[in-house]
Amino acid sequence: MKTSFLARAAGLAAVAVLAATPAGAQQQAYPDKxxxxMVGASPGGGTDILARVLADKFSPSLKQPVVVENRPGASNTIAGELxxxxxxxxATLLLATNTAQAVAPHILKLKYDPLKDLQPVGLVAVMPNVLVVSASSPYRSVKDLVAAMAAKPGSFKYASSGIGSTQHVGGEAFNLATGMKSIHVPYKGSSQAHVDIIAGEVDMMFDSTSSAMGQIKAGKFRALAVSAPQRSPELPDVPTLAEQGIKGADVSTWYGLYVTAGTxxxxxxxxSAELSRTLKLADVQTRIKALGGEPGGLTGEPFAAMNKQEFDHYGQLVRDANIKAE
Structure with a gap:
């Protein structure tokens, strides 16, 4: 990947303008139920964590119960279709990632169009992906890992939260950049994959920091590299892939809020106004940064334009890496 997500979105962020909330009977009536x-991943993963942060802040402000409903599977697209x-x-919101909004549509046959059937509300957060292995793994650097992969071609396995996920794309981008070939093992969510990583059943994972940070800080994962242009402030001792000689494999995970088209x-x-307010709260910013990410800032049309830009970007990457449904 030639440029980072943040670099590609910089121009859009510069023109983002927070939409004013109009007064009127219809505005005052919403929400009335x-x-x-909706979350397309299992409880405990990064998407679920952020969705619960939003639900906790939205409910008292919007004066309605706000619950998180997990519908994992099919690369997060089950929740998107619902x-x-x-x-x-x-009344039905979706916290989606670029997995379902920009990657999976190029790999899976979906029964809905993520760009047409979902209305963008705003960008919630951006998290770099991080290459992790079990803390009991013998590999302590990317160099160690690549040398072992070269010695035993085709025997290494990497986990993901599903076909077409950013973890899947990260693994294939790593294969492409290193000339190695590791086997993709998809799960229904990061939390399930973590169990097998820790047990040594799967060798590695290119997980988002939002999902992996808890295991890293608990000493169950060893982080070998951050797949971003700069080191993560939360992982200052973990070098980037580029610092270790691996270029073109940076993949980040972004999280966006959507509603049904036609709302x-x-x-x-x-x-959009509620999301912008929430993301400015000090405790929310602290929570997102603790997960290794940055709060979002795009709403409305700039966020929709970013989504389309990412859709095109990942479509090209899927073609370059020849990623297919398995």
Whole structure:
């Protein structure tokens, strides 16, 4: 990958303008029923963690119960499809990642169009991916890992949260950049993959920091490299892939909030304003940074443009790495 996510989004961020929330009876009436945030991953992963942060902050402000509903599987797209088919009343939200919004559509045959059937609300956070192995693994650097992979071609396995996930793309980008070949082992979510990484059943994973940070800090994972242009402030002693001679394999995970396409504009604008307010809260910023990420800042059309840009970017990467459904 030639440029980082943040570099590609910089121009869009510069023109992002927070939409003003209009007054009026329709705006005041929303929301008028309990709300749910759909998550395409299992409990305990990065998407689930962020969704629960939003639910906790949205509920008292919007004066409605806000629950998180986990629907893992199919590279996060089950939750996306359910949101796309939900009533367009703003009661069903989706916290999605670039897995479902930009990668999976180029690999899987979906029954909905992520760019047309989901209305972007705003960018929640951006997290770098990190190459991790079990703390009991003999590999202490990318150099050690690549040397072992070269000695036993085709015998190494890497985990992901599903076909078309950023972890999957990260693994294939690593294969492409190093000339190695490791075997992809998909799971329904990062938390399930973690069990096998720790047990040594799978050799490695290119997980998002939001999912992996807990295991790293608990001493169960060893982080070998951050797949981003700069080191993570939360992992200052972990070098980047580029610092270790691996270029073109940087992959980050971003998280965005969506509603069903056709949701009335006042409802979308209310949610965008609520998201922007929430992301400015000190405790929320601290939580996101502790996960190794950065709070988002794009809303409305700039976020929609970023999503389309990422869709095109990952489409090219999928073709270059010849990533296919398995």
């Amino acid at each position: 309990p709300m749910r945030i 949101t796309a088919r939900a009533p367009a009343d703003g 009335p504009r006042p409802a979308v604008e209310r949610l």
